[in-house]
Amino acid sequence: MPTTQENWNPGKLEDRHPEVSYEEKERLFLEVKNDPRYEDFLYGCFECGICVSACPSARFYDYSPRVIAQAMAREDIVRVYDIISEDIWNCAQCFSCVRCPRQNNPGGLVTLLREVAVNNGLQETKDVLQGYSRVIYKVMLKGNQVSPDMLQPDFFPDWGPWVGQFSANMPVWRKAIPVDTLRGVTDAAWKTDRKTLLELYTIWFETGNMDIIKEIDEGLYDLLADVMQEELEEG
Amino acid sequence: MTTTVEEILERKSHAVTRDPEQAPTHDIREALFELEAKGEIVVQRVPENHIEVKTKYGRTKKIPVEHTWHHKSCGQCGHIPGYTSSIFWLHRQFGLDYIDPTDQTSCTGWNYYASATSNAVAQAAVMIRNFAAAHETGYFPMIHCGTSYGHYKEIREQLVHHKELRDEVRRVLDKMGKPLVIPEELVHYSEWIHAMRNRFAEKQTVDMSMITATVHPACHYYKIVAEDAIYDPDIYGGQRTATVTGTLQSLGINVADYSTWFDCCGFGFRHVLVERDFTRSFSTLRKIEVMKNEVNPDVTVTHDTGCVTTLDKSQFSAKAHDRKVGIPVLSDAQMAALAMGAHPFRVVQFHWHSTDWRPFLDKLGINWQKYWDEFQGDLELIRSGQKSGITWEDADAPVVYG
Ligand code: SF4
Ligand code: SF4
Numbered sequence: 169m170p171t172t173q174e175n176w177n178p179g180k181l182e183d184r185h186p187e188v189s190y191e192e193k194e195r196l197f198l199e200v201k202n203d204p205r206y207e208d209f210l211y212g213c214f215e216c217g218i219c220v221s222a223c224p225s226a227r228f229y230d231y232s233p234r235v236i237a238q239a240m241a242r243e244d245i246v247r248v249y250d251i252i253s254e255d256i257w258n259c260a261q262c263f264s265c266v267r268c269p270r271q272n273n274p275g276g277l278v279t280l281l282r283e284v285a286v287n288n289g290l291q292e293t294k295d296v297l298q299g300y301s302r303v304i305y306k307v308m309l310k311g312n313q314v315s316p317d318m319l320q321p322d323f324f325p326d327w328g329p330w331v332g333q334f335s336a337n338m339p340v341w342r343k344a345i346p347v348d349t350l351r352g353v354t355d356a357a358w359k360t361d362r363k364t365l366l367e368l369y370t371i372w373f374e375t376g377n378m379d380i381i382k383e384i385d386e387g388l389y390d391l392l393a394d395v396m397q398e399e400l401e402e403g
Numbered sequence: 404m405t406t407t408v409e410e411i412l413e414r415k416s417h418a419v420t421r422d423p424e425q426a427p428t429h430d431i432r433e434a435l436f437e438l439e440a441k442g443e444i445v446v447q448r449v450p451e452n453h454i455e456v457k458t459k460y461g462r463t464k465k466i467p468v469e470h471t472w473h474h475k476s477c478g479q480c481g482h483i484p485g486y487t488s489s490i491f492w493l494h495r496q497f498g499l500d501y502i503d504p505t506d507q508t509s510c511t512g513w514n515y516y517a518s519a520t521s522n523a524v525a526q527a528a529v530m531i532r533n534f535a536a537a538h539e540t541g542y543f544p545m546i547h548c549g550t551s552y553g554h555y556k557e558i559r560e561q562l563v564h565h566k567e568l569r570d571e572v573r574r575v576l577d578k579m580g581k582p583l584v585i586p587e588e589l590v591h592y593s594e595w596i597h598a599m600r601n602r603f604a605e606k607q608t609v610d611m612s613m614i615t616a617t618v619h620p621a622c623h624y625y626k627i628v629a630e631d632a633i634y635d636p637d638i639y640g641g642q643r644t645a646t647v648t649g650t651l652q653s654l655g656i657n658v659a660d661y662s663t664w665f666d667c668c669g670f671g672f673r674h675v676l677v678e679r680d681f682t683r684s685f686s687t688l689r690k691i692e693v694m695k696n697e698v699n700p701d702v703t704v705t706h707d708t709g710c711v712t713t714l715d716k717s718q719f720s721a722k723a724h725d726r727k728v729g730i731p732v733l734s735d736a737q738m739a740a741l742a743m744g745a746h747p748f749r750v751v752q753f754h755w756h757s758t759d760w761r762p763f764l765d766k767l768g769i770n771w772q773k774y775w776d777e778f779q780g781d782l783e784l785i786r787s788g789q790k791s792g793i794t795w796e797d798a799d800a801p802v803v804y805g
Contacts, residue, residue: 204565205523224667224685260674260681261516262622262667263553266629276557282519297518299677304520311508312477319482326679328719330757343785343792344778345484346749347491349475349503351792357480361505367532367579368508374575375525384520 184250193249199284200240200248200277209276213237219265219274231258233265233274240277248281253292256281289383301388304381308392311368312357316342366403369396418636421461428630430462434563435585443569444562447538447586454598459630459644465588466598467545469499472537473592476548477509478708485752486711488798489740490547490592492750493599495799496606496743501545506536512554513709517673527558527568528575535581545590549707552591553623556631559585591624593646593706594633596735600653607742609767609804612655616738617700617730618647619690619714621707622667647706647735654742659698663689669717670709679717686713687721687728695727702763703730704738718758731760744801747771748778749793769804 185193200206219233220226226233236255239247259278266273285293297304307313321332334341338354345351349358372378373396382389423430439446449465458464471494479486494501511529515521537544546552562569562585573583596603625632625644635645638652643664651658669685671678691714694700705711715732722728733741737751747753747769753760754775764771781797784790 203523204567205561208560208564222665224669224671224689225681227689228681228685257673260667260669260671260685262670263626264622264665264667266626279516279519283522286519297520300518300673303676304514304518307509307511307514311511312481313509313511313513314477314481316481324716326683326720327716328757330719334755337782340782340785341754342484344749344781345488345752346793346795346798347480347484347488347503348794349505350480350484350487351794357477357509358475358507359505360508364506364508364536368529370578371525371528371532371575374578375522375528375571377521377525380520380522 183246185253188249190245193245196252196284196288197243197245197248199288200252200280203280203283205276206280209273209280210237210240211270211272213241213272214270216269219268219272222264222267224260224262224264225258229258231255233259233278236277236281237268237272237274252281252285253290256285257293257296286380286384294384297384301385304385305388305392308368308372308377308381309365309395310356311360311365315356316354362399366400369400372396373400415640417640419641420636421457421459421634421641423460423462426460426462426630428460431559431563431631432587435587438563438569443583445538445582445584447534447543447584449587450543456594456598456633457635459632459634462630464594464631464633466590466594467543468595468599469494469501470542471499471545471595472502472504472540472542474507474533474537474544474546474548474551475503475509476551476708478513478712479547483708483711483734483752483755485737485750485755486708486734487547488750488752489734489736489745492740492745492798493596493603493736493743495795496801497599497602502540502542504536504540507533510548510551510554512550513672515554516550517676523558523561523568524571524575526554527562527572530555530558531572531576531583531585532579532581534584534586535576535579537586538582538584543590544586545592545595547592547708549591549593549621549624550709552589553627556589556628559589560628589631591646591706593624593650593735596706596739597633597646597649600650600739603650603739603743604653604655607654608744608801609742609769610655611742611767612657613766614702614763615657615659615698615700616651617659617661617694617698617703618651618664619668619703619705619710620644620647620664621705621710624706647704650735650739651704654739656738659700661694661697663693666690668705668710668713670713672709675709675713682713683717683720686717687726690714691718691721691728691730692726694730700730701766702738703732704735705732706735715756715758729758731756731758731763733760741767744803746778746798746802747774749781749798754778774802
C-alpha cells in the first residue's frame with residue numbers, strides 16, 4: 169500500500185511481508201549479525217544522514233544507507249527483512265558512505281545482507297539475479313568477469329553504434345593489441361594458464377562457493393559443476 | 404567545546420599537515436610483520452628500486468619502480484585494452500623489468516559487489532592465490548584495477564583481524580601447495596604513475612598546456628580503506644587524493660575542479676550490466692553534465708576500469724536525449740602515454756572508446772586520421788594473414804608528431 173497523508177503513521181510501520189514468520193526474519197537477521205565482519209561495519213548510528221548525502225542510490229531510488237544502519241543497530245527485525253528482500257539490490261557498492269562519522273560501513277552491511285539473501289535463496293534475490301547468470305558463469309569458469317565477446321549490440325543497445333562496429337571487427341581488433349596476454353583473445357579478458365583455472369575451481373568447491381550457486385540457480389550450478397569437475401578430474 | 408565558523412574556515416584555509424603518530428587507524432604493515440614473526444603469513448617485500456610517497460595520514464608508502472608482477476584488470480583488458488597496453492608501454496619506455504602473467508585470475512570482486520554469490524573465504528583465497536603466484540616469480544604485485552585494489556585492501560584488513568579467516572584460507576591454499584602471502588604494500592598502478600610523473604614529464608613530446616581536464620577519483624581507490632591512498636599537501640591542500648591530479652599537472656594540463664567530484668561514476672557493478680538506467684542517468688546527470696556546465700573540459704581522466712567504461716559509454720544515450728554531454732574519457736595511463744608519443748591506435752587504442760575523442764586529438768595537434776589510416780593498414784595485413792597481430796615491435800617506438 170503506498171504511503172499517503174491519510175495513512176502515514178510513522179509509529180507503526182506496516183509489515184510488508186506478513187507471509188514470512190517473525191522467527192524466520194529473526195533467523196536471517198542473526199545470520200547477518202553473526203558474520204565476523206559485522207562488528208567491523210556497524211558501531212551504532214547517529215542518524216546524521218551523512219551517508220545518505222553521499223549515496224548515489226539514495227538520489228535515484230527510494231533507498232537509504234542510514235535506514236539500513238539504523239534498522240540493523242536497533243535490531244528492527246521486521247524492517248531488516250524488508251531491506252534484505254528488496255532494498256539491498258539498489259546499492260551501487262561504491263562505499264561513498266564510509267565517510268560516516270561513526271566509522272560505519274553501510275555499503276559493507278549491504279554486502280553481508282546480500283550474502284545472506286543469496287545463501288538462503290530468497291525468491292526476490294533469485295528474481296533480481298536472473299538476468300545475471302551468464303556473468304556468474306563467465307567469472308567462475310574463466311576467472312574474468314567480462315570478455316570482448318560479451319560486447320554485443322543486443323546486450324548493450326544503449327552504448328550506441330560503436331558496439332555493432334566493435335562486434336563486427338572483434339577478431340581483428342583483438343589481434344591488433346600489442347600486449348602478449350591479450351592479443352587475439354576474445355572469450356576472456358586475457359590468456360590464463362589451465363593450472364590457474366584448476367586452482368580457481370578448487371577454491372570455488374573448497375570454500376562452499378559452489379553451494380551458494382546451487383542455492384540460487386540449480387541449472388547454473390549443474391552447468392558449472394559439470395565442466396569444473398571434468399577439468400579437475402583430468403588434472 | 405564549541406568550534407566557531409571562523410575556526411573551521413581558518414583550518415580549511417591552509418594545507419593539512421599529517422602526523423603519522425596521530426593517525427586514527429593502526430598501521431596495517433606493522434600487523435603484517437607481527438603475523439609474519441609468528442610464522443602465520445609470508446610478507447613479500449617491496450623491491451629495492453622504489454619511490455616513497457605519503458598517504459592520507461602522513462605515513463610513507465613504497466611504490467616499486469620495477470620488478471613488478473602485473474595483476475591485470477578484466478574490465479580493462481576485455482573492454483578498454485588501450486588502458487592495459489598504455490601501462491605496459493610506459494614501463495617499456497624506461498626499460499623497466501616487469502611480468503605480464505598468465506598465472507593470474509581477476510579478483511572476481513566485480514561479481515561479488517554485483518551479486519554477492521561468493522563469500523569472504525572464497526574472495527580471500529582468490530586474492531592469496533594471485534599473491535602466491537606473484538611471490539613464486541619473485542616479482543612484486545602491481546594492481547591495475549581500482550576495485551581489485553580496494554577489495555584486496557578490505558580483505559587484507561579482514562585477514563589481519565580474523566584468525567578463523569586466515570586458518571580457513573590457509574587450509575584451501577594448502578591444497579595447492581601455496582603459502583599465505585601478503586605483500587608489504589598494496590600498490591595500484593596509478594600510484595606508480597603518480598610516483599613516476601616527473602620522469603614522464605621529462606620524456607613528454609606532446610604539449611598539453613592547452614588542455615583542460617577534470618578528474619574523477621575512483622571510489623574504490625580512495626574510499627575503501629581510505630588511509631592507503633596517496634595525498635599531497637600541494638594538491639587540493641591534501642584534502643583529496645593526489646593521484647591522477649598530480650600526474651596531469653606534471654604533464655602541464657590545467658586540472659579544473661567541479662562540484663560533484665566526490666560522487667561515484669554510477670557503475671554500480673550489477674547496475675552497469677543489468678540495470679543501466681541508473682548507471683546512465685547518474686553518470687551523465689551527476690558527473691558529465693556537471694563537468695560540462697561548470698568547466699567544459701576537453702577530457703575527463705580517471706584511474707579505474709568501471710569509471711572509464713561508465714563515463715564513456717553512458718554518454719551516447721544522454722546525447723539522444725539532448726543532454727549536455729560529449730567529453731572523451733581516458734585513464735591517467737593513456738594520458739601519460741599519449742603525452743610521450745604513444746601511437747593513438749596501436750597503443751592507446753582510441754577506437755575502443757565511444758564518446759568522440761577526435762576534437763581532443765585535433766586540439767593537441769595530432770593528425771589522428773593519418774594514424775588511423777596507418778592502423779587500418781595493420782588491420783588489412785592481419786585480415787589477409789600476412790601479419791598475426793600487432794606486437795611491441797610495432798608499438799614500442801614513440802610517434803614523432805611533425
Ligand atoms: S555503497 Fe551503497 S549505500 Fe554506500 S554510498 Fe554507495 S550506493 Fe550508497
Ligand atoms: S553517516 Fe553513519 S552515523 Fe550518520 S546516518 Fe549514516 S550510518 Fe548513521
